[in-house]
Amino acid sequence: MPDDPLRPPEDLARRQATVAATLVDEWVRCGVRHAVICPGSRSTPLALALAARPEIQVAVRLDERSAAFSALGVGLAGVGPAVLLTTSGTAATEVHAAVVEAHQAGVPLLVVSADRPPELQRVGAPQTVEQAGLYGASVRFAVTLDAADPGLFASWRSFASRLVLEARCHPSGPGPVHLNLAFREPLVGEPGCLPPGRPGGGPWHRALASRSAQAVDGQAVLAALGLEDGWVPGVVVAGEGSGPPTEVVALAEALGWPLLADARSGCRRPGRAVVGAADGILRHPGAREALRPRAVLRLGQPWLSKALGAFLDELDPGVPQVVLDRDWAWRDPSRRAVLVGSGDPTGWVWALAEALEARAPDPRSAPDPTWLERWRRAERAAQGVVDEHLRAGGPPTVAQVTRLALRCLPPEATVLCSASLPVRGVEWYGPVRPDPPRVLANRGANGIDGVVSTARGLAMTGRAVVALVGDLAFLHDLTAWLEPARWPAASRNDQVEDRLALTVVVLDNGGGGIFSHLAQAEVLPVDRFEALFATPQRQQVREVCAGLGVPLVEVGELAELPDALSGDRERGPRVVRVVMPPADQERAILGALHEQIGAAVEAALGPAPAGA
Structure with missing residues (x-):
């Protein structure tokens, strides 16, 4: 039957x-x-x-x-x-x-x-x-x-x-x-x-999600920012999930505020308001004083930058900060927000743009162009110093590798950064370009676990993926390279894994280089710091790749990186190992770079205007 x-x-x-x-x-x-x-x-x-x-x-x-x-x-x-x-x-x-x-x-x-x-x-x-x-x-x-x-x-x-x-x-x-x-x-x-x-x-159930522009009252946001009765100098801070980049840039320009754009926001592209070097600019007290805002609009996820975080935390409690995010995640670690909103990012951007357009003409609402010009001068100075560092040659630094990679990769590429030094390098030094590749990172819990596996999953969807990882993150996820030998020849999945357009760039400095940028490196004895935090590895990336049968390209000079990245990405997963200087040496190089940025920014800004 x-x-x-x-x-x-x-x-x-x-x-x-x-x-x-x-x-x-x-x-x-x-x-x-x-x-x-x-x-x-x-x-x-x-x-x-x-x-x-x-x-x-x-x-x-x-x-x-x-x-x-x-x-x-x-x-x-x-x-x-x-x-x-x-x-x-x-x-x-x-x-x-x-x-x-x-x-x-x-x-x-x-x-x-x-x-x-x-x-x-x-x-x-x-x-x-x-x-x-x-x-x-x-x-x-x-x-x-x-x-x-x-x-x-x-x-x-x-x-x-x-x-x-x-x-x-x-x-x-x-x-x-x-x-x-x-x-x-x-x-x-x-x-x-x-x-x-x-x-x-069709599916058994459908859903009507009410996460649209109705969730954001543009006039209420402007009022919370102190813009109801006139213009005030402020900043827009854009992280991942900020909304459509073109519209976010246009909103900042309409406000007359600088847009501090994380590379993951997609907003780090040419524009009168765009600031990509906020971390370098705000590391220096003179710049922080000269560029202090009187309102802050925070869109999407927070930056990792301690310099930007400290800049926002140091503002007077009377300076309103508004946090708008896709989800009700309450991304306000410093608890400074006067208004928290959630909903469709496109919805907030449209609602704010409409609220600005709806205001009655009033000379008090016109942006002061000198405010944005101050930020533009600082941005030009900082970016110029980083470009000089890129041209300097010598052993590759995280600044050079991340800036050059994001500059030379095609716009259709997807970049996945390990949530350690690589994502900070991209945030600190990623360039401004008109057609940036999409930049992602596992920034939910900020762990380095599974980053190569995550990259493989991204590549499974047909994208050309470049993962930027440190040597510890690479070694932490070696099982990402383990897979069945083959599907049956007749299977539709035959050799799918072999065709993944995946390049894993390993920034190999021989240990946990991220810790050399933290306080532990300053206060602990060298041997204790090396044993517990720097953790130099016995296993070498070269030998591990050979043992696992993973194709490897080695880059010892920065000039070799573009050719390594432009290789045949369609031939399956491969590793590009970039030989970095030891962590303490690179830390000294980057420290000098930040001092040069600070000097250039202070020279560009001059003395802070009275009442700033």
């Missing part, structure tokens, strides 16, 4: 296979196009169902932690959540770091862990841990279900569809969700008739 699509099959293996196929079919209807599978027995029904669908690009990763960050990279690319599938037990615990990053960075991720059924829980069954609620508050939505439960048969499409919507459209913004799904043996079966989906192939 043929299966009834409205009733679950009687045979257990067939029923579980049908449930798995239904979930996957609904995810395809919801637009899911990528899955990362970790080998395991208990997850067999879902692994088979995912591999059976030609619409889904499947990658098999041997290490769960690496797999999780690869799936995170797919979501970071902006193509929607990837399915991450693990088996039961400690396999599910291995992905927690990526879940935390996805949670704090607002990246959609669909985590599916296979589990033992209830009768095997808490009786010493192997590979059994408490997986319900495993990720705590780090997920937007979590549910534990029994794939064999016949009473759930009519609900599987709803569960699958809701998981995708929770990952994409949650009121707290996009993020990870967790489906913990119990399977019983036997685990291999042929699916029967699937319960019917929506006519026309």
Whole structure:
């Protein structure tokens, strides 16, 4: 007798296979196009169902932690959540770091862990841990279900569809969700008739997300900034997620305020208001005094820059600071905001532009051009010094490598920075250019964990990806290079991993160079600092690449970097190792560079105007 699509099959293996196929079919209807599978027995029904669908690009990763960050990279690319599938037990615990990053960075991720059924829980069954609620508050939505439960048969499409919507459209913004799904043996079966989906192939549920311009009252923001009764000198600080770059630049120009643009904002492009060297400018007391604003509009994620952070924190409490962000993440570590807003970034920018245009003509509202010109002089001076450093030659520094890489990469490239010295180098020294490549980083939790795996996930979506990482971040994620030898020759995924357009640039200074920029390097004895923080490595990037069979290009002189980056990126993942000076030597070089920037900025600004 043929299966009834409205009733679950009687045979257990067939029923579980049908449930798995239904979930996957609904995810395809919801637009899911990528899955990362970790080998395991208990997850067999879902692994088979995912591999059976030609619409889904499947990658098999041997290490769960690496797999999780690869799936995170797919979501970071902006193509929607990837399915991450693990088996039961400690396999599910291995992905927690990526879940935390996805949670704090607002990246959609669909985590599916296979589990033992209830009768095997808490009786010493192997590979059994408490997986319900495993990720705590780090997920937007979590549910534990029994794939064999016949009473759930009519609900599987709803569960699958809701998981995708929770990952994409949650009121707290996009993020990870967790489906913990119990399977019983036997685990291999042929699916029967699937319960019917929506006519026309659409998803079971749709969502209307109210995260638009209605969430932002432009006039209220202007009033909070003190602009209701006239113009005041202020600054716009733009981080990742600030809104459409062209419109953000235009808004700053309409305000008559400088736009302090992080490279990750996409706003570091030519414009009368754009300031890309804010970190270098604001390291120096004279510049901070001369450029002190009377209002601050902060868009998107905060910068990493301690100099900019201190500049904002040192402002008088009466100086209003307004924080507008995509999610209700309350990104205000110093707790100085007088107004916090959330919603669609495009919505805020449009609402503010309309509010400015709607103001009645009033001479008091006209920007004072001398305010913006002061910032422009400082920007020209600082950028000129960094350009001179780029031309100076010698052993490559993080300033030279990050500036040159962002200058010579094509606009269609995606740059992923390790959340250590590389992301700071890009923030401090990244150039202003009309068509910048997209710059990303795992800045949710600011860890170096899984950065190469994240880059692989980004490249899975068809992008040409250049990852800038330190040698510690590279060594921390070596399992990113482990993968099955080949898919079957007839598979649609045959050699997908070999075709990834991925270049991993390793800034190799032989240890934790980021710590040499922190206070520990100043106050600890050299031997103690070296042992606990600088951590020089016995393992060398060259030998590791040789052992793993990873193609390697070595760069000893800065002039060699453009050719190394312009190599054939379509031939599969490769490493470009840039030989850096020892961390203490580079720190001295960069310290001298910052002193030169300070002197040039102070000369360009001259004495601070009275009353500034």
